[in-house]
Amino acid sequence: MSQDQPRYRRLMLKISGEVFCPPGGFGLHRRPLDRIAGEIGEVVQLGVQVAVVVGGGNFLRGKHTAEQLGLARATADYMGMLATVLNALALQEALERQGCPARVQSALSIARVGEPFDRRRCLRHLEKGRVVILAAGTGNPHVTTDSCASIRGLELSADVLLKGTKVDGVFDDDPATNPNAKLYENATYREVINGRLRVMDIGATEMCEQYGLPVIVFNIFKPGTLRRIVLGEPLGTRMGVS
Numbered sequence: 001m002s003q004d005q006p007r008y009r010r011l012m013l014k015i016s017g018e019v020f021c022p023p024g025g026f027g028l029h030r031r032p033l034d035r036i037a038g039e040i041g042e043v044v045q046l047g048v049q050v051a052v053v054v055g056g057g058n059f060l061r062g063k064h065t066a067e068q069l070g071l072a073r074a075t076a077d078y079m080g081m082l083a084t085v086l087n088a089l090a091l092q093e094a095l096e097r098q099g100c101p102a103r104v105q106s107a108l109s110i111a112r113v114g115e116p117f118d119r120r121r122c123l124r125h126l127e128k129g130r131v132v133i134l135a136a137g138t139g140n141p142h143v144t145t146d147s148c149a150s151i152r153g154l155e156l157s158a159d160v161l162l163k164g165t166k167v168d169g170v171f172d173d174d175p176a177t178n179p180n181a182k183l184y185e186n187a188t189y190r191e192v193i194n195g196r197l198r199v200m201d202i203g204a205t206e207m208c209e210q211y212g213l214p215v216i217v218f219n220i221f222k223p224g225t226l227r228r229i230v231l232g233e234p235l236g237t238r239m240g241v242s
């Protein structure tokens with residue numbers, strides 16, 4: 001395979017909200033936004049199609065907010081979905097600032113700020129080289145954006161689900177506190193589903209296993225890692241990658 005020949009044609013990239021702010025922080029910060037937009041722009045330049053699902057954990061997560069504020073879980077989950085819209089809008093502009101065309105498509109109707117999610121229209125944007133940022137998760141409570149990434153990844157026929165995090169992949173211990181924590185190069189869907197490894201929601205992982213969507217967990221903050229993975233380097237932790 002030549003140096004710049006992408007291994008994947010279409011990516012589903014899941015980015016947790018926490019990557020948009022400093023550790024333990026809140027909200028959106030310019031530097032991580034620009035860095036992530038830059039990493040995405042690099043793979044778009046290779047001719048790879050990129051759909052992005054953004055989380056909202058840098059603002060709130062439904063489970064915690066429901067408990068904290070005494071809200072119905074569904075209400076707090078809708079709030080979480082709206083939080084993802086904030087991230088999506090900021091990422092859209094960060095991408096466009098770098099000359100990378102982008103569109104927000106939302107699973108909740110919010111027509112003035114983004115198109116409604118429409119599979120065929122989304123595919124058309126991707127084919128034209130636009131990054132599509134999928135906001136508001138699935139539009140349904142009681143799940144998270146991981147489930148959205150697996151559902152949309154499958155329905156958009158993505159070749160792989162890439163989960164961008166702040167660490168190099170899945171470890172046997174917390175690498176932030178244990179410098180000897182060991183990185184798993186490969187993991188099985190079952191190890192995640194059975195709770196041995198915490199990478200992705202069980203429902204999302206089951207769906208990837210059932211329909212054969214490979215998953216790679218990687219460090220989106222290490223410059224060039226996303227591009228290197230797209231070019232076929234075995235970085236991060238891989239599930240179901242042949």
Ligand code: UDP
Pocket residue numbers: 015016017018054055056057058060061062063076077078079080081083084136137138139140141142143144145146147148
């Ligand atoms: N959420 C939801 N349905 C979805 C996606 C998200 O109810 O399809 C809510 C849920 O409360 C979740 C919050 O939005 O906790 C933020 O998403 P997530 O926790 O996945 O964000 P991340 O941890 O990836 O930043």
